[in-house]
Amino acid sequence: MPRVFPADSVGLVKPQTMQIEQPLQLACGQQMDGYRLVYETYGRLNADKTNAVLVCHALSGHHHAAGYHSDDPREKPGWWEACIGPGKPLDTRRFYVVVPNNIGGCHGSSGPNTRNPATGRYWGPDFPPLRFRDWVQSQRQLADRLGIDCWAAIVGGSLGGMQAMRWALEYPERLRHAVVIASAMALTPLNIAFNALARQAITADPAFCGGRYLDQGGARPDVGLALARMTAQVTYLSDSAFAQRFGRALRQGSFARGQVSELQFEVESYLDYKGKQFSADFDANSYLLILRMLDFFDLAREYDDDPVAAFSHALCKFLVISFSSDWRFLPERSREITRALIAAGRDVSHLEIATDRGHDAFLLPLPRYIDAFAAYMRNVGDEISQ
Amino acid sequence: MRIDHRIIAPWVAPGSRVLDLGCGDGALLAHLRETRNASGYGLENSAEAIRGCVERGINVIEKSLERELDDFGDNSFDTVLMTFALQVMKHPDIMLAEMLRVGRECIITFPNFGHLPVRLALLFRGRMPVTRRLTYQWYDTPNIHFCTVADFEALCRAKGYRIRNRAMLSRGFSAPLKDLWPNLFAETAVYHLSN
Numbered sequence: 001m002p003r004v005f006p007a008d009s010v011g012l013v014k015p016q017t018m019q020i021e022q023p024l025q026l027a028c029g030q031q032m033d034g035y036r037l038v039y040e041t042y043g044r045l046n047a048d049k050t051n052a053v054l055v056c057h058a059l060s061g062h063h064h065a066a067g068y069h070s071d072d073p074r075e076k077p078g079w080w081e082a083c084i085g086p087g088k089p090l091d092t093r094r095f096y097v098v099v100p101n102n103i104g105g106c107h108g109s110s111g112p113n114t115r116n117p118a119t120g121r122y123w124g125p126d127f128p129p130l131r132f133r134d135w136v137q138s139q140r141q142l143a144d145r146l147g148i149d150c151w152a153a154i155v156g157g158s159l160g161g162m163q164a165m166r167w168a169l170e171y172p173e174r175l176r177h178a179v180v181i182a183s184a185m186a187l188t189p190l191n192i193a194f195n196a197l198a199r200q201a202i203t204a205d206p207a208f209c210g211g212r213y214l215d216q217g218g219a220r221p222d223v224g225l226a227l228a229r230m231t232a233q234v235t236y237l238s239d240s241a242f243a244q245r246f247g248r249a250l251r252q253g254s255f256a257r258g259q260v261s262e263l264q265f266e267v268e269s270y271l272d273y274k275g276k277q278f279s280a281d282f283d284a285n286s287y288l289l290i291l292r293m294l295d296f297f298d299l300a301r302e303y304d305d306d307p308v309a310a311f312s313h314a315l316c317k318f319l320v321i322s323f324s325s326d327w328r329f330l331p332e333r334s335r336e337i338t339r340a341l342i343a344a345g346r347d348v349s350h351l352e353i354a355t356d357r358g359h360d361a362f363l364l365p366l367p368r369y370i371d372a373f374a375a376y377m378r379n380v381g382d383e384i385s386q
Numbered sequence: 387m388r389i390d391h392r393i394i395a396p397w398v399a400p401g402s403r404v405l406d407l408g409c410g411d412g413a414l415l416a417h418l419r420e421t422r423n424a425s426g427y428g429l430e431n432s433a434e435a436i437r438g439c440v441e442r443g444i445n446v447i448e449k450s451l452e453r454e455l456d457d458f459g460d461n462s463f464d465t466v467l468m469t470f471a472l473q474v475m476k477h478p479d480i481m482l483a484e485m486l487r488v489g490r491e492c493i494i495t496f497p498n499f500g501h502l503p504v505r506l507a508l509l510f511r512g513r514m515p516v517t518r519r520l521t522y523q524w525y526d527t528p529n530i531h532f533c534t535v536a537d538f539e540a541l542c543r544a545k546g547y548r549i550r551n552r553a554m555l556s557r558g559f560s561a562p563l564k565d566l567w568p569n570l571f572a573e574t575a576v577y578h579l580s581n
Contacts, residue, residue, distance in 0.1 A: 335457075338447060339457050342427060342447075342457070342458070342462075343458075343459060343462070345403075347425075347445050348427070348445055348447070349439070349440060349444075349445050349446045349447065350446075350447045350448055350449075351436060351440075351448050352448045368433055371437065372436070372437055372440050375437060375440045375441045376440050378441075379440075379441075379443045
């Protein structure tokens, strides 16, 4: 019997692949002679091609943002099922939602775990060091191929928000709205420090082999990658989110007197699971590549480090959303974005959602967040149908 | 539409850049956008009111009004507005100075604590006044700095602010007398100031 999907889900979806033959001139000076993009779309592109919304994914994300790939009732929906679907903020009855897997990633688009056509070998650590503008440029090439001159909105959480902001500066006339969620104009030293821990964890794994583990065909640095993800996962939640979810409950062992037993707390078991799940699904070289992109990113660098000067190049309207307990991308980072936008005279609304769910909140169906995001997107939809 | 919004609109120059402190659901900004082609931002801290702004397509920044407006540069707005919020401020005098730093002009609406029913409540009932506009009990009111029309003008004189316009609002018995003797008969006062 075919599976019945929830009414507010896009249901069964299929990834698409596009081979881009145009060369991509990268910010590092190298050039890619062509590349592959895997992407999903939800909803229908209207005749004027004005209702397209680009969703930029975050570190662990990919093209599968909504719906399901199979009839298997155990399969979980895409990573942003909370926000994409009929009646949801990115309402697929109105919008044509496009979600590419960024190059350098590891879910089908050209990246370190794909083969370099020039050599026939895995790119591995030799994949060109990308910058955010390269992602934006490749997304622009995708838009060109889909015939989309101007996105109704570009939306992203965390580093997805960084891509949306970069779009607004690079191709100002090609988007009407930017929705920047739980993001920042640059990483703080603390964030770079967290990334350094992740890098160390991966490169210290003996299976890493200088990044050539795919060529060697043996073990992958799963232990290092899992450890990297575990440290990151800790920073995505908050003290109280951990407390609420796990308390001090034991998964294994006992506190009883007169007994000796190996203890495992529920929170440890959770982190262990998250780490293993991630290392099975992600490529270590991709992770290293994207972490360095994040470290490198600084929206205002080429505008004399002046965010106001940077945003004076933007033409779109902005919605900025932050979460009170997010200590990876603090609400203050979002306030900096908003202050610069105001000083640059740009249209901006800024919401600070009170929650104890930390950075991860941007993926969750928090009522106030979803409701305000939906209200904003309704206006975006009304604008294009006028 | 709220009557003070109708009074305020003509005081805002066409095409102005405005900042509304405690903008509620954005009704005033929407009115100024329609009638004066004004653009700008509202500051608000109520989630429900913020949603109203987003629905109207009004730029709203979620923020509590503190002592200073340090997010904004000098003279970065033509007009800074504050309707029915001055009495909630911890430092109304500093806020007023901030409004005239950030904006070239400001417009303020506040309940007149010198209004006759307010005085009578204290005089005859010996109780803190609870009126149509001032609906809170003394212990749960957010209003911590009430003033009268006379108090407000004294502050303006002391600080050297110029009163460009003022309007008094009243209903019922005090309406015919509000302009003759504002301090006693105005329920609400609307002031338009500059440095």
